[in-house]
Amino acid sequence: MFFKKKVISAAVLLVLGSANLSANVSQWPKEINFGVIPRAGATSMIETYGSLTKHLEAKLGIKVNLKTTSDYAGVISAMKFNHVQIAYLGPKSYVEAARRSKAEALAVEIDAETGIPGYYGMIISKKGSNIKTLEDLKGKKWAFTSSHSTSGTLVPSVMFMKKDIKPKKYFSKILYSGGHEASILSVKAGKIDAASTNNLDFQRGLGKQWNKDDFNIIWKSDIIPGSLMTARSDLPESLKKAVKDAFISYDDEVQLSKMKLKGFMSVKDSDYDSVRELMKIKKSMKKKK
Structure with a gap:
């Protein structure tokens, strides 16, 4: 029962x-x-x-x-x-x-x-441009992605502030590309001298739109969520x-x-x-x- x-x-x-x-x-x-x-x-x-x-x-x-x-x-x-x-x-x-x-x-x-559930920000320049350090960026054309982007704007902006780099004075020109692919392709084409991006978006275009040898990676951030x-x-x-x-x-x-x-x-x-x-x-x- x-x-x-x-x-x-x-x-x-x-x-x-x-x-x-x-x-x-x-x-x-x-x-x-x-x-x-x-x-x-x-x-x-x-x-x-x-x-x-x-x-x-x-x-x-x-x-x-x-x-x-x-x-x-x-x-x-x-x-x-x-x-x-x-x-x-x-x-x-x-x-x-x-x-x-x-x-x-x-x-x-x-x-x-x-x-891991995270990625890191990078700053890239074109291979052969002789831009290999942050100091080499002075007076050059620079691209962020979007004001809402973490690796494309927030992370490098904080880094610049800590190093007392004022982008508007440090770079000859600042652009907002709108996206990571656009930034990377603009650096490759020589339209801008350097840009902030991240390892994941960089990897996504490897072998299709660009190759690793097309760029210098001149800075990497800590891991970002x-x-x-x-x-x-x-x-x-x-x-x-x-x-x-x-x-x-x-x-x-x-x-x-x-x-x-x-x-x-x-x-x-x-x-x-x-x-x-x-x-x-x-x-x-x-x-x-």
């Missing part, structure tokens, strides 16, 4: 669990938009993240639309006004989106080369969990290889406190100037 009651109880729990799951899924939107920061041109971004978008659709069972923009701010703004519900963001753009756009951290990318997948915090909890699980389960080896990633792993908001600290340092040092 006792065994029979246990079986009945288990069956009831199973039915109730299924009912709750159905109720949760019924609260989901019929489709969601997936925004990605413009690390490269729109065509490259669609090629890179198209497979991941299809994976999300298959796992979630709802339509997922990939949305590309011409700048980092566009993705943050789109999330703020609910034009995108999930987004791929850099560390600094995530911190800004968490504050302004209800962004919640879900999964961070893992660097295939290092095996990785770029990450996020969702609006006001989405149903069951949907956020499903999106997170979908990213973590992504195992397309061909696409991951192209992205120079090992995969994705769980991440939390506090993992980006070091980025918040860099932002505070930049702000405080700017006030002292």
Whole structure:
């Protein structure tokens, strides 16, 4: 009799669990938009993240639309006004989106080369340009990526401040390229003398758009928390969990290889406190100037 009651109880729990799951899924939107920061041109971004978008659709069972923009701010703004519900963001753009756009951290990318959920910033110049040190950059044409970029602007800016380098006086010209691919290609073409980028975006173009021997790597930063997948915090909890699980389960080896990633792993908001600290340092040092 006792065994029979246990079986009945288990069956009831199973039915109730299924009912709750159905109720949760019924609260989901019929489709969601997936925004990605413009690390490269729109065509490259669609090629890179198209497979991941299809994976999300298959796992979630709802339509997922990939949305590309011409700048980092566009993705943050789109999330703020609910034009995108999930987004791929850099560390600094995530911190800004968490504050302004209800962004919640879900999964961070893992660097295939290092095996860690992070990357490092770099400064590059063209091979043969005789620009091999930070001192050699004085009076040269320089490119940041976007004001919202971590490795492309925040990290080198803090480094310059600590070294008492004032970019507007130090460089003959400063440009904002809009993305890492654009910065790297501009250095290769000789349109600018040097630029800040990172190892992951540099690796992604190796053998296709550039070769390692095309550049001098004249500076490297400490490890930066990785770029990450996020969702609006006001989405149903069951949907956020499903999106997170979908990213973590992504195992397309061909696409991951192209992205120079090992995969994705769980991440939390506090993992980006070091980025918040860099932002505070930049702000405080700017006030002292």
